[in-house]
Every structure is written in structure tokens, then in C-alpha cells.
Amino acid sequence: MKQYLVTASFAALMAATPALAHYGMIIPNDPMISQEDGRSVDLTMSFSHPFELDGMMLDKPAAFSVTHEGNTTDLLGGLQDATVMEDQGYTLEYRLDRPGTYVFAMEPKPYWEPAEDAFIIHYTKTYVTAYGDDEGWDTELGLKTEVVPLTKPFGLWEHNVFQGIIKMDGEPVPYAEVEVEYYNEDLSATVPDELMITQTVKADADGVFTYAPPSSGWWGFAALNTADYTILEEGSGEEKAVELGAVIWVHFEEWTGN
Template identity: 50%
Template sequence: MRTIILTFIAFMLVASPAFAHFGMVIPDNNVATQESRSTNLALSFSHPFDGIGMPLEKPKQFYALVNDEKIDLLPELTETTIMDAPAWKTNYRFKRPGVYQFIMEPKPYWEPEEDCFIVHYTKAYVAAFGSEDGWDTPARLPMEIVPLSRPYGLYVGSSFTGQVLKDGKPVPSTIVEYEFYNKDGYKRPTEYHVTMVVKTDKNGVFTVTCPKAGWWGFAALTTADYTMVVPDAGEKPVELGAVTWIKVDDFKK
């Protein structure tokens, strides 16, 4: 009987859907105006639907990219706690129009349960003062999702289309996991409703419709062509993730 129970537990662990890790860069809002010229930015590493945080070391890089200018924001980060885990925050004041890509490159995260390192190149967009230029400009990251739909000014029910690039080239037939930042504690109908999955087409393109107002994260995953060393355990693979966060809004009267 004990053998049967252990076998069943092992089967359930293998058969259950995996809950994804997401790098997170979440602004207060994704539009800056003359009346609201600054935004608070929260950086974390988590399971966003279930609200489970993991420790995030101070990133390797954190910067804003706008009009081909790179603005280093790493020195501005201060420690905070998000989802009961160490995280980072800062405030940014917009001085001129543009579409700002806020980009985090984390230090590699060792995940023993998956026997690999995780590196998620993570970004979010903020449009400042009515700007419309640059939202589809690649950030030239090793792995990224480039929007083919404007990543702001979206209503609930809008579809978001993105293209996954690795070293600037489309990545066909790759998994894109996406998840809702569930700050209000909505219940999941099944485990499959936590991390949803879509695949890119032959051009590295995917489309997802967002049914709920709030922040949605998309993580395109692949294996790096290099390994990293764990002391006393040898070389281990590296999961590269291209993560993009977008916000969708309800209609208002």
C-alpha cells in the first residue's frame, strides 16, 4: 500500500501543471501625464497569480530605455518587500515625452527544484506625455518580447501580440507562459488557470486576449547556449526568459 501511495504522489507531482516564475517590473501606471509626472516602480521575482514571492537579489542592471538613450536606474533602487520576499523599488520622474522601456536584468537565480539557473530579462512600458513613438523598438536584449500591439491604452478583452526574439532573431514554436498579477486574490477554477500557455508561430509571433483588468505578464522561455556552475554539483543549464508586462483597463463612465 505504501508503494502505491508514493507512486501516486510522484505521478501527481509530474502530472500537475507547473507554476511559472516571473521576473516583475510593475509601474504605478503605464501612462504619464502633466498631472501625474512620476511613477513608482516595483521589481520582484514571483508566482504572480498565487502571490508567492521569491528573493530577488539586487539586479545586475536596471535602466530606462527611451529615444535610444539608456538611463541607469540601478543606483536609485532601494530595498523593499513584495509578496513577503526581498524585492526592490524606486520612483522615476518623467522629464520629456517618449515611450520608456523599464528593463531589469537580474543576477542568475539558482532553482534546485528545476536543476537550472533562471535569468529573466524583464520589461514594462510607460508612455509619457502622449508619445506614440518607439513602443515597437527592440531593446536589443539577449532574449526579449517585442510588442506588435501597442502595449498601453488597452481595454479588457483586447488582444496583445508580441514577437519573441533571441539575439535579434525570431524564435519559432517556443512556449510563452502568461499569468495575471492577482493582487485581489481571485480563486482559480483549476491549476491550469494559474499559468496559461501559448506557442509562437514560425515567425516567433503569439497573440493572447486579456480577460481581466490589471497587469499581465508574458514569459517566453528557452535554454541558453551556455551553462553555469553550481559548487559541488558541476555545470547546470540556464533558462532564459523574455518577460514583458502590460496593463489592461476597464471602461469607465
């Protein structure tokens, strides 16, 4: 089994500064669409620091698709330019013709991050269920790297535990580091220290991680590993490391019981 490790220089840089975490984002207007909600879902795509609502440039992705009942459809041509968090993002309205789970996935083009001296590619997923049918909630897409949910990634109460398995090239990644961050949509959440903006957990020997969020809303899980290849950075003429992120966005509902 291949091991994907953070390079020494990259790890030292990350340890030295509490740098803002980057996240690919696919946020639907609702992760659970009922008949009363209509027949479509509205999606917003961005690349950003979600807690600070700090957007970054998202070039048109290399791929954007939806998978439903084992069939994958290319949606790249349907993306509409949009301003998201004051930077370039995209939107898409997608018609939901049948019940079941729809898995939206985005592969961005490599993003050069000078502060980390590395390129970033975040393979990002979001799951949407339609018309009360949750079939396919654990769908695995076979991306270069991805979070495969072990907990149904919708219909969760705040404080529920979410579990996923980190995979690279279809194989679990032991002890992968997972960054967790809240999408602070109205900037109402505050932290006593910057170190608490991004929570960090490690997967176990089987690549499984566990997290229970403290509040309702959208939470992003990003498992970061260094690729087994490099990319030429034109400015310096040097080959640079590539951070591969397996990202999943999960919505937790506000508890309405006693």
C-alpha cells in the same frame, strides 16, 4: 538560425508537475502618466509567482535601465531595497522629464531553482508612456532575449488582443512557448483548477504569439527557452541548464463602455 529547445529532462520535469511559474516583474504605479499625475513614475521590482502573490528572493539585479528616444540610462544605483510579496524586492521613483515612451528593463542575476534543476534568468521589460506621447512604443532593446511588442503595450482595453515577437540574440524564435499569468494583486481572482493559473500559448513559425486576457489588470508574458550555455552549480559541482525568460508586463484597462 540557432534553435533554443527545452532539454528532455527539463521538459519531463515540467510536464510531470504543475509547478508554479516564475516571473521577473517591473510594475509601475501607472503605465500612462499624464500631466495631472505628476512628473514621475513609481516602479516596483520583484521575482515571484504573481497569481499566488508568492514572492521569492530577488538579489540586486545585474542591470536595470530605462530607454527613451534611443538613449539608455543605467538606473541600477538608484534601486531601493523593499519588501515585495513578503520577500526581497526593489523600488524606484523615476522622474519623467520629457514626453514619449520609457522602456524599463531588468537583467537579474541567475537564480538557482532546485525544483527545476536549472538556473533562471528573466530579462524583464515594462513600457510607460508620458504626457500623451506614445512614440517609441515598439522599442527593441537588443537584450539576450526579449518580447518585442507588435501591439502597443499600453492603452489597451480588457479582451483586446496583445501580440509580440519572441527574439533570442536578435532573431525570432519559431514556436517559442509563452506562459501568461495575471498579477492577482488583491487575490480576488480564483481558478477551478491549478492548470489555469498559468495560461500557455505557442508562437508561430515567425516567433509571433497572440493572447487576449479575460480581465483588466497587469498580465505577464514570459517566453521560456534554454540557453546555449550552462552555469556551474556550486552545491553539486555540476554544470546546470539555464532557463532564459523574455518577460514583458502589459496593463489592460477595464472597459467603461456599454
